[in-house]
Amino acid sequence: MTITLYAAPMSSAIPVVHAIEELEVPHHLVRLDLQAGDQHQAAFLALNPHGKVPTLVVEGTPMFEALAIIQWLGDRYGVERGLWPAADASERLEALSWSTWMYVSFGAAFKRWILARSTSDRVDGSPHPEGPAELAISELRGMVAIVDARLASRDHLVGDRFTLVDLIVANGMAYAAVAGVSTNGYDHVDRWLDSVRQRPAWKKAWTME
Ligand SMILES: N[C@@H](CCC(=O)N[C@@H](CS)C(=O)NCC(=O)O)C(=O)O
Known part of the structure; x- marks a missing residue:
């Protein structure tokens, strides 16, 4: 599975970076410079029209909102690693x-x-x-x-x-x-x-x- 995480230091992306590290999910990390305005570039807005980090792209499908991303990571990787409860627990x-x-x-x-x-x-x-x-x-x-x-x-x-x-x-x-x-x-x-x-x-x- 190809996963790319767009993140920036000291931002709402911190918990997603933390989750992806805990879960040892193979991924590609792209650091955005929010001060320089990387989030307003057309290529990034095509992934996330809100122009915010974190943004996670999973096999070409972009996700935004840290909570949604972490809950998805939990479902996909966390249950098998004991870091997120199973759906029927x-x-x-x-x-x-x-x-x-x-x-x-x-x-x-x-x-x-x-x-x-x-x-x-x-x-x-x-x-x-x-x-x-x-x-x-x-x-x-x-x-x-x-x-x-x-x-x-x-x-x-x-x-x-x-x-x-x-x-x-x-x-x-x-x-x-x-x-x-x-x-x-x-x-x-x-x-x-x-x-x-x-x-x-x-x-x-x-x-x-
Ligand atoms: N509710 C969103 C908040 C995302 C957000 O506000 N990210 C900020 C960094 S903390 C951002 O990318 N700001 C860039 C901008 O607004 O230009 C989440 O939890 O993912």
Whole structure:
């Protein structure tokens, strides 16, 4: 199977690079320079009209959206490697829920927080209401607390070993943490995040070396 991944360092492509490394999927990696505008080139827009990374091309068929890509990788390669639950396992239901929750619910609150903060930054000189940013960060912290409670009695989000669900949620939380969504005070989350960060594939994805 011919697979090409279009990615850029420190972008939404990180979790896909991480997943492809964990799964040891043979692939060709194309690094785009987003600052230089590689994503606006006609050849790339023909693959992904949104002009975004990650984009995965599988036997000539392009895919976009990191969550869709990782769920497909899980189905195609993860089940046989024990990194994604089988379609008829009860854990598959949990895997779809937690992974979608990270991108849809946590992701939406994160975006609201980023927007609210940058709006405040743009209003130079004059006081700006902090309400929306405070609301979003408290929602995000509440979501971290829910993950913390789940991890109080288990080492992994789904099943009893590391899966792509841990990968998706840990990458999302770590990315948010870089922007300032601290996990301080949530010790179960921090222990689990540390264990995911120790994985060799994590380093490859975060440095894209
Ligand atoms: N929801 C998308 C987000 C993709 C996205 O926004 N990618 C950014 C990098 S983090 C990008 O390619 N930006 C280039 C641009 O907008 O010009 C996903 O998860 O795949």
